[in-house]
Structures are given as C-alpha cells and as structure tokens.
Amino acid sequence: MSGDTAPIVLPTGNPYVGPRAFRSHERLPNRQRAARELADLVIAERVVLLHAPSGAGKTSLIQAAVSRMLRADGFVPTRAARVDKPPPAHGNRYVHSVGVDLLGAETPGLDGLTLTEIVARVEPPLLDGGARVLVLDQLEEVLTVDSTDRGAKEEFFGQLGAALADGSLWALLAVREDYLGGLDRYLRFLPGRLRARYRLDFLDDAEALAAVRTPAEEQGVSFVDGAAAILVDRLARGGGEEGGPRTPFVEPFQLQVVCHTLWRVTCSRNGDSCTEIGPPDVARVDIERALSRYYGDALAELERVHGVEQRVVRDWFEHDLITARRFRAQTTAGPVPGDLGVRLLDALEDAYLLRADTRAGTTWYELAHDRLIPAVLAGNRAWRHATLDPWQVAAYEWRRHQRQRAFLLTGDALRRAPAPACDGLAELEREFLSRSRDEAGLADALGTTNRLAVLACVQAVVIVVLAVLLVLT
Ligand SMILES: Nc1ncnc2c1ncn2[C@@H]1O[C@H](COP(=O)(O)OP(=O)(O)O)[C@@H](O)[C@H]1O
Ligand SMILES: [Mg+2]
CATH class of the missing domain: 1.10.10 (Arc Repressor Mutant, subunit A)
Structure with a gap:
C-alpha cells in the first residue's frame, strides 16, 4: 500500500486541519486583515451580515479569528449557533435550535424561551459594561430546512429583531450568499435591514500561499524553490487539468485535503529528517487521488x-x-x-x-x-475492484460502456455467476445477468443452427458425389 492509499486519520503532528472548519482554539494562517475588518464592522455597525460562497471559510473566519478579536476588544461573542435542529414539541423551531446550541438541549423550559431570554441566559453572564455578540452561522438553514413554515420564519426574525431592538445586543450573522435573495422578505424585521455586510471569497493567491506555507513553517518545515507557488497554481486550475485554465481563486477545502496528504506522504514518512518540501514533493501529490x-x-x-x-x-x-x-x-x-x-x-x-x-x-x-x-469515478472503480466479485465489476463496466453486447458475461465467467433470480441482487446485476444469459442462449442457438447448416451442406455434397459416381459407373 503506498502512502497515498492509507486511510485518512489525522495523525497528531499534521499541521493542516484537513477537511473541516478551523476551531476556536486554532489560528487561521491568513486573513488577519479580513478578520480585523469584519470585527471592526461588527463593533461599529452592531448588526452585520457575513456572506460568501459555500466553503469559502466563513465558519473558520468567525471561530478562529473574529471571535478572538472581538473578545480582545471587550466584547463577549456567543459560540456560533445554528437554526438547523428538528422542531420541538412546542415553540418556534428556529428559536429553539439557537437555544439548544447556546444553553444546551436539556435546559428546563427551553421550549418556552424567547430569543431575548435565551441570549440573557448565556454563560458566563455579562459583567457590567460587557457587550454580548450573538453569532448565528449558516443562517441560510432558516430558508432550507422547511420551505412550508413561513409563519415560523417570520416569528423567528421577529424575535431576532426584538432581541436587537434596544441596542444592547450585537450580532454577527453568516449566510451562504446564494441565499441572500431568499432573506429579503425577512429583512423588514431587523434593525437597518442588515445593511452592514461583509463579503468573503475563496482564497486569493496570497491567502492560499500563506495557508500552504505557515502551518508547515510552524513545525520547522519550509517550502523551497517555489514549491508552494507551484502547488497553489495547480490548485487554482479548477478543472483538474494540468495546464488547464487558471482561476483567480483556490477553494480552501481542496487546499486542506491536498496539503494534509502532502504532509502525510512527505513529512510523516520522513520523520525528523523532514525540513524542506520541494517541487518534486509537490509534483508527486496527485490532487484527484x-x-x-x-x-x-x-x-x-x-x-x-x-x-x-x-x-x-x-x-x-x-x-x-x-x-x-x-x-x-x-x-x-x-x-x-x-x-x-x-x-x-x-x-x-x-x-x-x-x-x-x-x-x-x-x-x-x-x-x-x-x-x-x-475523484468520484476513480474512487468508485478502485473500490469495486477491491470489494466486489469480478462478475459484479463486469456489470458496472457493461453499464459504463452503454450496455454494449461485447461487455456481457460469457463462457466460464457466466457459468460461475449467480442466476438472475437469486436473492439480494441489485437491479443492475439482475439485468446484466439476464442479458448475458439471453445473449449466450442466442449464441448457442446460432451455433446449433450453423452446425446443422454445415451438416446439411456436407450431406448435399456427399449425395451429389454419389450421384455422379453412379452415373459414371
Ligand atoms: N483561511 C483559510 N485558510 C485555509 N483553509 C481554510 C481557511 N478557511 C477555511 N478553510 C478550509 O476550508 C474548508 C471550508 O471552511 P469553512 O470555514 O467550513 O467554510 P464555510 O463556513 O464558508 O462553508 C475547511 O476545510 C477549512 O479548513
Ligand atoms: Mg460554515
């Protein structure tokens, strides 16, 4: 098994977080300026909407940078709450969901609490002069978890507006930007209609370079001879083709998966002797793989x-x-x-x-x-070869080749495969086995017909020869 195919376990010592959001005790390797701007905007405007494409790094920015900055400035941000929990027996599901995240699902009487009451009970209590920042992440879920409960959505935004009304609560709301339009109808409930907004994009070159270099450098490992730039360049060619069109951005999720792999196959393997990562190491990492x-x-x-x-x-x-x-x-x-x-x-x-x-x-x-x-197609093919019987793999190949006759089972392989009527077969397998049998039956029948035709020809020739001999004698 090559280093590239061992299971992904996050070994201690791999400095890349991998395919998950940064947590509050971790540090972002980049975006300090974006975090500062956003924190300042929250402080100045009180209610701010952070919007970005999915996977651009909203949760990470809030958890690993902005919350810390707000705390350093004397604010008390809540943990990032979401509105995705299943509905309770009573009360508003979205308010209740925030309550579950901020107070815990076991809190007595949680169903009956308003959003204002929930925020007031968040631990630790505010000291005199402290300012609470309510952080709501993935707010688009209010639009997606149930498209039929407009009344509940209005009530939730009404409660959010009420909690923000007296000016003593700050709020940072994060939303996937494709849902901004859907939020429009609820803006009238909120102070300033969420006028203050901050947009985040995928990583630009400088951010991506820092995300590649910094975690390794913190463990004494440097990228040399432009290796980090080569990796960023490969990641920015979104279509996956080397030499394909280059986009101005890198998706941070891909960067994390690839850097995590790079570290594992380069540095985890070399142990203490790993001090540098060069262009050949970067070239060896197969992004699709x-x-x-x-x-x-x-x-x-x-x-x-x-x-x-x-x-x-x-x-x-x-x-x-x-x-x-x-x-x-x-x-x-x-x-x-x-x-x-x-x-x-x-x-x-x-x-x-x-x-x-x-x-x-x-x-x-x-x-x-x-x-x-x-990545999906190659992964599926490898998995099937490793886990399925050869005749099952053949069924997938048959389908992949537009069900051409040449890919059906024949001969011994067909005799060894189960009958199409066997229990537990997938639809594709049943169809593949039936078609293979039909074709084989047809071939047999054709074979028999051909043999009969040849026999008839031979007989005819013999008769003609005998007749000629008879005439001559
Ligand atoms: N600033 C960053 N630098 C490098 N990787 C990042 C950064 N922000 C996020 N990531 C990575 O990108 C992926 C998506 O991050 P996440 O914060 O969940 O995005 P979002 O909340 O916008 O969907 C995760 O794998 C995370 O580790
Ligand atoms: Mg997120």
Missing part, C-alpha cells in the same frame, strides 16, 4: 455512522450526480428515501462533497466541485 481518498473515507464514515451501504451511495454519486459525458448533474432525491436520506444529504453537504440549492421550495443537490468528478 487525494480527493478520491477523502471521498472514500467520508463514505466509509457514513456507512459506520448511518449504516448505509457504501455501494448504494457510490452508485448514487456516479449515476445521479455525474452525466455520461462527465458533467455535473443535479438531483432532488438522496441515495436512500425518507429521513435517513435527508440525514445523508446533510452529512454529505457538511463534508463539502455536495452543494445544495433551493429554488421555489425544491432543493437540488450537485457535486460541490467539478474536480470531484474524476
């Missing part, structure tokens, strides 16, 4: 936590999210039906593999990035 491995680990984790067969989820990724021509496709249905399907979709979105988009009350899902297309 690193993403493919991340995808595989995420699915294995889903299987462990939710008990959903990896095979089902892999098939869904390949056939519902990727077209035959290898473009991203959109779907409204998860890999399995019902509540479990919804939980899986949420988990896949949290893992940055999916992106959700809600339009007219319907949520569409697609791969989070084009670069995941080859």
Whole structure:
C-alpha cells in the first residue's frame, strides 16, 4: 500500500486541519486583515451580515479569528449557533435550535424561551459594561430546512429583531450568499435591514500561499524553490487539468485535503529528517487521488455512522450526480428515501462533497466541485475492484460502456455467476445477468443452427458425389 492509499486519520503532528472548519482554539494562517475588518464592522455597525460562497471559510473566519478579536476588544461573542435542529414539541423551531446550541438541549423550559431570554441566559453572564455578540452561522438553514413554515420564519426574525431592538445586543450573522435573495422578505424585521455586510471569497493567491506555507513553517518545515507557488497554481486550475485554465481563486477545502496528504506522504514518512518540501514533493501529490481518498473515507464514515451501504451511495454519486459525458448533474432525491436520506444529504453537504440549492421550495443537490468528478469515478472503480466479485465489476463496466453486447458475461465467467433470480441482487446485476444469459442462449442457438447448416451442406455434397459416381459407373 503506498502512502497515498492509507486511510485518512489525522495523525497528531499534521499541521493542516484537513477537511473541516478551523476551531476556536486554532489560528487561521491568513486573513488577519479580513478578520480585523469584519470585527471592526461588527463593533461599529452592531448588526452585520457575513456572506460568501459555500466553503469559502466563513465558519473558520468567525471561530478562529473574529471571535478572538472581538473578545480582545471587550466584547463577549456567543459560540456560533445554528437554526438547523428538528422542531420541538412546542415553540418556534428556529428559536429553539439557537437555544439548544447556546444553553444546551436539556435546559428546563427551553421550549418556552424567547430569543431575548435565551441570549440573557448565556454563560458566563455579562459583567457590567460587557457587550454580548450573538453569532448565528449558516443562517441560510432558516430558508432550507422547511420551505412550508413561513409563519415560523417570520416569528423567528421577529424575535431576532426584538432581541436587537434596544441596542444592547450585537450580532454577527453568516449566510451562504446564494441565499441572500431568499432573506429579503425577512429583512423588514431587523434593525437597518442588515445593511452592514461583509463579503468573503475563496482564497486569493496570497491567502492560499500563506495557508500552504505557515502551518508547515510552524513545525520547522519550509517550502523551497517555489514549491508552494507551484502547488497553489495547480490548485487554482479548477478543472483538474494540468495546464488547464487558471482561476483567480483556490477553494480552501481542496487546499486542506491536498496539503494534509502532502504532509502525510512527505513529512510523516520522513520523520525528523523532514525540513524542506520541494517541487518534486509537490509534483508527486496527485490532487484527484487525494480527493478520491477523502471521498472514500467520508463514505466509509457514513456507512459506520448511518449504516448505509457504501455501494448504494457510490452508485448514487456516479449515476445521479455525474452525466455520461462527465458533467455535473443535479438531483432532488438522496441515495436512500425518507429521513435517513435527508440525514445523508446533510452529512454529505457538511463534508463539502455536495452543494445544495433551493429554488421555489425544491432543493437540488450537485457535486460541490467539478474536480470531484474524476475523484468520484476513480474512487468508485478502485473500490469495486477491491470489494466486489469480478462478475459484479463486469456489470458496472457493461453499464459504463452503454450496455454494449461485447461487455456481457460469457463462457466460464457466466457459468460461475449467480442466476438472475437469486436473492439480494441489485437491479443492475439482475439485468446484466439476464442479458448475458439471453445473449449466450442466442449464441448457442446460432451455433446449433450453423452446425446443422454445415451438416446439411456436407450431406448435399456427399449425395451429389454419389450421384455422379453412379452415373459414371
Ligand atoms: N483561511 C483559510 N485558510 C485555509 N483553509 C481554510 C481557511 N478557511 C477555511 N478553510 C478550509 O476550508 C474548508 C471550508 O471552511 P469553512 O470555514 O467550513 O467554510 P464555510 O463556513 O464558508 O462553508 C475547511 O476545510 C477549512 O479548513
Ligand atoms: Mg460554515
């Protein structure tokens, strides 16, 4: 097993956080200026909306930089609360969700508390002159978790407006920017209609370079001979093609997955002797493969936590999210039906593999990035070869080749495969086995017909020869 295919465990000592948001005790390797600007905006404007594309680093910026700066300036930010929890027996689900995050789900009487009362009870209590900052992350969830409860949304924003009304509470609200339009109808409930806004984008070159270099440098390892710039350049070629068009931005999620892998295959392997990372080390890291491995680990984790067969989820990724021509496709249905399907979709979105988009009350899902297309396809192929019987792998190959006859099972392989009527076969397998049998039956029949025809010809020739001999004698 090469270093590139061992499972992703975050070994202590890997300085890259990997595919998760930075936490409050960690330090961002970059964006100090953005964090300062945002913190100042909150202090000056009191209510601020932070918006950015999904995965641009909103949660990380708040948790690992802005909250600390606000604290240093004498403010008391809450932890980042979300509005995504299931509805309680009574009361407003969005208010209740914030209550669960800020006070704990076991708090007596939580269902009956208003947002103002929830904020007032947050620990530790404010000292005289202290100013609380309510931090709400992923506020777009108020628009997505249930598209039918407009009344509950209005009540939530009404309560938020009431909590902010007397000027003693500050607020930092983070939202995915594709949902800004959806928030419009609720702005009238909020002071200043959320006029103060701050936009974050993906990482620019300088931010990406710092994100590559700084964590390694903190462990005494330097990138030399332009290796960091080469890596950033590869990451910025979003289509995955070396030499393909270069975008002005790097997606930080990809940077984290790739740097985590780079460290593991370069420095974890070399142990103490690792002091430099050069262009050959960077060239050795296969970006698609690193993403493919991340995808595989995420699915294995889903299987462990939710008990959903990896095979089902892999098939869904390949056939519902990727077209035959290898473009991203959109779907409204998860890999399995019902509540479990919804939980899986949420988990896949949290893992940055999916992106959700809600339009007219319907949520569409697609791969989070084009670069995941080859990663998913290669990951699925490798996984099938490692875990399925050869005839099952052949069924996938048959489908991948537009169900051409040449890819059906024949001969010994077909004799060794189970009958199509066997229990527990997937739909594709049953179809593949039936078609293979039909074709083999047809071939047999044709073989028999041909043999009969040859026999008839031979007989005819013999008769003609005998007849000629008879005439001559
Ligand atoms: N400033 C940064 N530098 C490097 N990587 C970052 C930065 N901010 C976020 N990331 C990485 O990007 C991914 C998405 O970050 P996250 O904060 O969850 O984004 P968002 O909240 O906007 O969806 C994570 O893997 C995280 O580690
Ligand atoms: Mg976030």
